[in-house]
Amino acid sequence: MHSEFIVEMNQHNFQQILEGSMTTPVVVYFWAPMSQESADLVPQMQQLAQNYAGAFTLALLNCEQEQQIAGQFGIQALPTIALFNQGQAVDGLGGPQPIQAIEAMLQKHLPSQDELNLQQALTLISEQKHTEALALLTTLPEELQNKGEIKLAKADCLLATGQFSDAEALLAHIPLEYQDNYYKGLLAKLELHAQAANSPEIQALESQLASDESNAKIANELALQYHEVNRSDEALALLWSFIAKDLGALDGEMKKTFMDVLSALGQENSTAKQYRRQLYSILY
Template sequence: MENNHLIDLTEQNAHQVLESSRNAPVLFYFWANMSPESLDMKPLVEKLAAQHASHLTVAMVDCEQQQMLAAQFGIRALPTMALFDNGKPVDGLMGPQSEDAVLEFLDKYLPNQAELAFKEALEKMDQGEYSEALTILKTLEADLGESGEYKLTLAECLIETKQFDLADATLATVLMQDQDARYKSLTAKIELYRQSADSPEVRKLQEAYDADPENDDLAFDLAVQLNQVDKHEEALELLMKLIRKDLNFADGQAKKTMMDILSSLGQGNEIASKFRRQLYALLY
């Protein structure tokens, strides 16, 4: 019965298994052939071990074969469950239990679905897959939206996907007690973006366009410059305005530029989604 999540406990591996609870909870199940109730529950315990394999180890203790261990754990009745976390006993159940009772018992100590999904998003970020992580994070707002860690993680993904205004708005909701070094680093990235975006070329084109807003050539040049300094929403607004006036403006360059920007932003980008819908409505 040996595998990564379901093991037979012996005196030889007991210390190692207890130490492993410092990384993930370990559920000890004490049973014996002489106890029909404990035998009846074994399939349930084995099923739970498989279902929670990624974040729970189940150690089966045959009390007839491992009498010394049973005595060390102070077992007085069968079946008995003992949950260890961080090297220490945290809870237990004694006697026959229904599946619902065991699940309720475990739910207090195992990560819920939202926490597991959040962990998946963090793994995506470690791999540089920020758009995919952002897609996951958006589904967790109802469960984790008030968490400072969630807000900082969301803001980081928004920055990495070049959605700086949304990132700034998210950081504005972070409470004072959560404004740690990570928060300061993220706000600094937004400030650096704003400084780099305020280039002389962009300022000059913006001033010229403001003075002559019907000049489509200026609008196109400004859109290109804005995109280069990651002001994607402003660039897309200008390009959408041009395409609405003339679908083939500049021999189709406005449409091509817009589609290139949308493609570079990816599927998980809210700004891209908004303008993608507008463009498709116009085209189809």
């Protein structure tokens, strides 16, 4: 497995790799092909390094090929795992270990997977990659998601991806100490959306539909207008109220509008997921 987080340690680079622990912790994994147990664990160690996504560098040392280095480290058992930080060995394990024991050792010294996911999500937001950031934020445990700063980050992503009603619900429950300029900026975006999303055309269609509630043509036009101004949740609810009773409403035009809105929202949108399930339940 080739990765920027995984290196093969040898006579030429081992000093440089250990110096690298001044900035990023280094896990040296001493193994040898003749030790089946140590060889079997190599893929799991590589996967662990990938999961940690750069929180540490994995340095693999084949003790058969690099006997001199293994001798310098005084390796007695295979595998041996040594964790270096700031140029110093800070922890280690000797002899066959389950991967869980290695993970437990790393957790004492490295940020957790949730903390790494959070950091990555915040980086993605700064790069305007809100869809990917939102996917990561929703994987965090509930106690983290309830923190003020994470609610703000999530609301930012929801606004950027057009999920305004979800964003509004989150922003309504931000603790006072987090109601800073970031929070005020997100509220301003929500307010701008609300103003743009209530055009005279929409108001006129709403008025027409109120006086003729079963008019599928007006409802379809209003749903399209809602979708245009990112009120897609309302568009789907309105369309669903017709097609749930008659899938062929408006000669199939409403179902087509419904599918177009779902498609535009994408696979990860929570409202779209819910309506997809409801649609499948009447289709199959």
